[in-house]
Amino acid sequence: MTAAVPVTLTINGETLTRLAEPRETLADFLRRDLGLTGTHAGCEMGVCGACLVMLDGVPVHACLTFAVQAGGGAVETVEGLSESAVIADLQRAFHERNALQCGFCTPGMLVTAHGLLVRKATPSREEIRDALSGNYCRCTGYEAIVDAIEAVARRRAAGETAAAFLEEPA
Amino acid sequence: MKARAFSYFRPATIAEALAAFAEAAGDASYIAGGQSLVPALALRLQAPERLIDIAHIPELRGISLQDGSLRLGALTRHVEAHDDPLIARYAPLLALAAPHVAHPAIRNRGTLGGSVALADPASEFPAMMLAMDAEMEIAGPEGARRVPAAAFFQDLYQTAIEPGELLVAFHIPAAHPQHRCAFDELARRRGDYAIVGCGAMLGLEGGLVEEARIALLSVGPVPVRARTAETVLAGGVLDAETIRRAQAALADDLDPQDDEQVPAAMRLHLARVLLGRLLGRIAEAS
Ligand SMILES: Cc1cc2nc3c(=O)[nH]c(=O)nc-3n(C[C@H](O)[C@H](O)[C@H](O)COP(=O)(O)OP(=O)(O)OC[C@H]3O[C@@H](n4cnc5c(N)ncnc54)[C@H](O)[C@@H]3O)c2cc1C
Ligand code: FES
Ligand code: FES
Secondary structure (H helix, E strand, C coil), X not given: CCCCEEEEEEECCEEEEXXXXXXXXXXXXXXXXXXXXXXXXXXXXXXXXXXXXEECCEEEEHHHCEHHHHCCCEEECHHHHHHCCCCHHHHHHHHHCCCCCCCCCHHHHHHHHHHHHHHCCCCCHHHHHHHHHHXXXXXXXXXXXXXXXXXXXXXXXXXCCHHHHCCCCC | CCCCCCEEECCCCHHHHHHHHHHCCCCEEEECCCCCHHHHHHCCCCCCCEXXXXXXXXXXXXXXXXXXXXXXXXXXXXXXXXXXXXXXXXCHHHHHHHHHCCCHHHHHHCEHHHHHHHCCCCCHHHHHHHHCXXXXXXXXXXXXXXXXXXHHEEECCEECCCCCCEEEEEEEECCCCCEEEXXXXXXXXXXXXXXXXXXXXXXXXXXXXXXXXXXXXXXXXXXXXXXHHHHHHCCCECCHHHHHHHHHHHHHHCCCCCCCCCCHHHHHHHHHHHHHHHHHHHHHHC
C-alpha cells in the first residue's frame, strides 16, 4: 500500500492538508504541490543547501525530509520569511554587498543565516563560515555573503530591526 | 533520483514500532532523522516496502543522569549533543565531536541513535561511544538487553542490533571532573567525513594519568580503541616522551588498509599526528 496519504502542515503560518505520496520529499511537496518554488532543489542529497527551510524553528534540508515526516509540524519557507519581514535586513544586505549572482543558492543562504542569527546574535566570521559549510555557491564565493551576514548581526546588535529594511512600496 | 514507493507508519510506542516491523516481514526500515536513510532511499540503495518513523516515540527521548550514568535517548539529536549542559559535563566527548559531524542543518535532524545504529566507520559518535565505554540499550521482540560498545560494533555497518530491533538509549558512565577530554579530526573540508578522527579521555590525578581511553574513527571497518597506546599512558606522567611512545604504540592498535584516497601508512601517520596533538592539548591544559 503506497497510495497518497493526507499530510497536515502549517506552512508560513497557514495550516493546510494535502494528499502526498509518502516518498515525496518536503522539497517536492513545497515546489510542486504548493507552488512555493523559492525552496530550490539542487543536489537532492543534503550537500548543497539550496533546499533549506525552517522546520519547527530550525533550518533543515527539505530534500532530506519526506513531507509525511514533517506532518504536524510548522514549516517556514523563504517566501514566508520574506513576507513576514524577519529577513528583510538580510535580503537588503545581500543586495547591497552583491552577495549573489545567479541567486540559486540564495534562499538556502538566507535560511542558514536566519537560523544562525536566531541561535547566536553576534557570531564571529569563523562561526558564520562554519554555519555556511553546508551551503554551496557556485557563482559568488563566500566573502560577500559572510560580509552581509556579519553586517546584519552588527546592525541588529545596535538595535536596528529587520522590518526597518523592508523595501519601500513602489 | 527519487525513492521507490513505500508505505509510511508513525508508531507512538516501541511496542507498536516492533509490531509494525514484524508485520512487514522484514521488508521495512526504521527512520529517525533520515539524514542517512533518505539519501540511501533516493539512490535506491535501499527500497523497503514500509517506512516506520520512530521520531515521535517519547520512550526514545530524554537526557538524564541516573546513578552516575548518563542516559541518552536514541532520538537525542546531534545539535543537542552540542548544546545540552548535561552532555557537556558528563559526556564531553560527544559535545566536542558534534561540531565535526556534517553541517548545522543535518545536525538539527540527525540523531545519535541513527548515527550509532548505522555505524559508518567514518562517523564520530560511534567511536566516541567506544571511548566512553557506553552501553547500548536495545529493544526487540524478546525484550530489552544491553550491549557494551566493545561488543556492539561488529563489522562494516554491522552492529549487535538484529533486524527489527530498536536502539533505545545509550548509558554512558558519567565523566568525572578529573577527566580531560579532547577530540579532533583531519578532513578535507569542514563537515566532510574525516580521513582520520580521534577522541581521548584521560583521568588525571596529581599529575598522573590514572586512566586513558582513546578511540579512533575512519581507520578500519569499525571504530577502534587504542588499547596499547592507553596502556603506555596509564600510570605515568603526561610528558613529551610518553606522548611520543603512545603515538608509536598506535602501530599495534591500528591496521588501516590502503584505499583509493589514502595509503595505509599515511593513515597511520595521520592518526599519530592527531593523537600527538590531542595529548599535547590535554597536557598543556592541565
Ligand atoms: C551531506 C551529509 C554529510 C554528513 N556528514 C556526516 C559526518 O561528517 N559524520 C557523521 O557521523 N555523519 C554524517 N552524516 C550522517 C548524519 O550525521 C546522519 O544524521 C546520521 O548518520 C544518521 O542519523 P539519523 O537519525 O538521520 O538516521 P536515519 O537516517 O534515520 O537512519 C540511519 C540508519 O539507522 C537506522 N536507525 C535509526 N535510528 C534507529 C534506532 N533507534 N534503532 C535502530 N535503527 C535505527 C535506520 O533504520 C537507518 O538504517 C552526513 C549526512 C549528510 C547527508
Ligand atoms: S537540494 Fe537539498 S541539499 Fe542540495
Ligand atoms: S549566486 Fe549562483 S550559486 Fe550562489
